[in-house]
Amino acid sequence: MNKNITSQTLSRLPLYFNYLISLPESRKSGHISATAIAEALGLNDVQVRKDLASVSNGGRPKVGYPTSELIGDIGKFLGFANHDGVIVVGMGNFGRAMLENRSFADYGFEVVGGFDCDEKLVGTEINGKPVRNVSELGSFCRERNIQIGIITVPEAAAQEVCNLMTGAGIKYILNFAPVHLSAPAGVAVHNENISLTLAMLARKTDVGDIK
Amino acid sequence: MNKNITSQTLSRLPLYFNYLISLPESRKSGHISATAIAEALGLNDVQVRKDLASVSNGGRPKVGYPTSELIGDIGKFLGFANHDGVIVVGMGNFGRAMLENRSFADYGFEVVGGFDCDEKLVGTEINGKPVRNVSELGSFCRERNIQIGIITVPEAAAQEVCNLMTGAGIKYILNFAPVHLSAPAGVAVHNENISLTLAMLARKTDVGDIK
DNA sequence: CTGATATCGATACCGGAATATCGATATTCC
DNA sequence: GGAATATCGATATTCCGGTATCGATATCAG
Structure with a gap:
């Protein structure tokens, strides 16, 4: 079991x-x-x-790895036993989908609330999770020490929300707005541009030879 | 302008x-x-x-690349001037978000319709796009020569939908169900597991030393 | 017109990840 | 118990993307 691991292995x-x-x-x-x-x-x-050597105590020649133990090792390593609170900003269909996504739980995440600036949505609940006003984001996150945020707002508002999040102490941001956000050092941002993903998928094999 | 290009450049x-x-x-x-x-x-x-050498006819020393021409070249290369029809299967919040996503147009895609097996949804419209019964998927795609499909159904149904799509002649599949789908050769599948993306983002720096 | 400078393209180099190879070890079969 | 085999872990090799370097060229200043 070697704790040094590369992103690719991960x-x-x-x-x-x-x-x-x-x-x-x-x-x-x-x-x-x-x-x-x-x-x-x-x-x-x-x-x-x-890859398995990075997380497991090793298998035996001719036999392999004990399956259930291996599952446990990988799961533990990936932190699936964790329980991290996540907030979502932007209660459009995309944001709602996040609040209703049951698969987060399997990976050790729990969406603890949504935020929006639309007064008609604030105060309602989606999948049992309250929708709060964006103005409360800072205090909410600091009180509960939330470190993970998902951005599902229109692209024009995305950077602003990002700033708000970093100001609230959030360390990991998953951005679905089709803009490239930048954040201060110490904050990890992953820009997930779905249109672009689709473009890469569908265009990859079209254009010339791609190695 | 060299047509051989790597995924990283792309x-x-x-x-x-x-x-x-x-x-x-x-x-x-x-x-x-x-x-x-x-x-x-x-x-x-x-x-x-x-990277630019792969798509452009070259810049001039001391001057650089003609900006507007460069924009045109990259856009053309990425196929942003294309107009490819896309279908979405699974009209949950996630699927709706796809039908309403305006950013697809910027990348040369148009969602031409949604599919679901819920009779209550079939026949309705979302963002002006009709929702059809999954049973019509095959004929619909073949008639219009649709090559791109997005899967937003629960994980239990994902592989079945995938099979349906490949049978309908779809060549590129973007899968949001949290399972790893496999498709026959000649069909490109991109599995986009959001929980996993989040896990990699938030856990990367947690677990041991990652190079 | 000539020299200085910015920028380009090409070639060479470097490092990391994937893959191949090899010896060691555990199991199975006779 | 000993040979055959599957599998492991470690080391060596290959491959590829990224970076540095260098000569060539276009522009600008004097």
Whole structure:
């Protein structure tokens, strides 16, 4: 078990995790080899073994890794046992979808509330979660020590919301507005531009040769 | 202008594009250097120059690249002048958000319709776009030669929808269900697991040392 | 017209990630 | 118990993207 890990490995761990928990119960009680996982996921076996070495105590030759233990190790490593509060700003359809997304729980996140500036929405509840006025964002986050924020507002307001969040002590921002946000050092921003993702997917193979 | 391009370059092009169109009109008529772009975006100037070489006919020493021409070249390359039809399956909040997303148009996409299996939704319109029964998906896509599909259904139904899409001749699939879908060769699937994206963002700096 | 300067394109170099190879070890079968 | 085999972990190699360097060229100043 080696705690030094690369981003690439980190990005593959959930893949292994998903694959392992999708196995029938009967197989979870036994062992599984890196070779088998690689085969199933279309990856290189050495790569899988190396990735698993980062989180697991090691497998046994000829046998492989104890499946349930491996699931536990990966899950623990990814922090799926955590319980981190998340806020969402922008209660359009996108924001609502975030409040209703049940899959966050599987990864150790809980959306604790939504924010909007539309007075008609403020005070209502979505999926049992209260919608508050954006003006309360700062105090709310500081009181509860919220560190993760999701931005689902129109692009014109995105940077402003981002500033508000960083001011409230938020450290991780997931931005769905189609603009590239910048934040001060110490704050991690991930810009998820869906149109762009689609463009890369659909255009990649169109244009010339892409290696 | 070299048509061989890497994914990494492709992913940076929109960044340049956004930066260039955000320039004041007065500067768009002139020229801009790779050095200046790199400076503004916090990148390496050689990298920018290399990227631009993939799409542009070249700049002139001491002068740089003609700004408006460069904007046109990148846009053309990214296919922003295209007009590709897209369908969305799953009319939950997430699917609705897709039908209402105006930013697709900027990237050359148009959502031409939504699909669901809920009879209460079928026949209605969302943002002026009709919601059809999933059973019509095949004929609809083949008639109009739709090649791009977005999946926003619950995870249990995702693989089934995926199969339906590939059967209907769809070539590019953007999947938001939190499962890893697989499709036959010739079909590109991008699995966008939001919980996972959030996990990578928020956990990256938590767990051990990440290089 | 000539020298200084900014910028380009090409080539060379560097580092990290993926992959291949190899010896070691555990299990299975005879 | 010993040979055959599957699998592991470690080391070596390859490949690719990013960065630095250098000569060439266009503009500008004097």
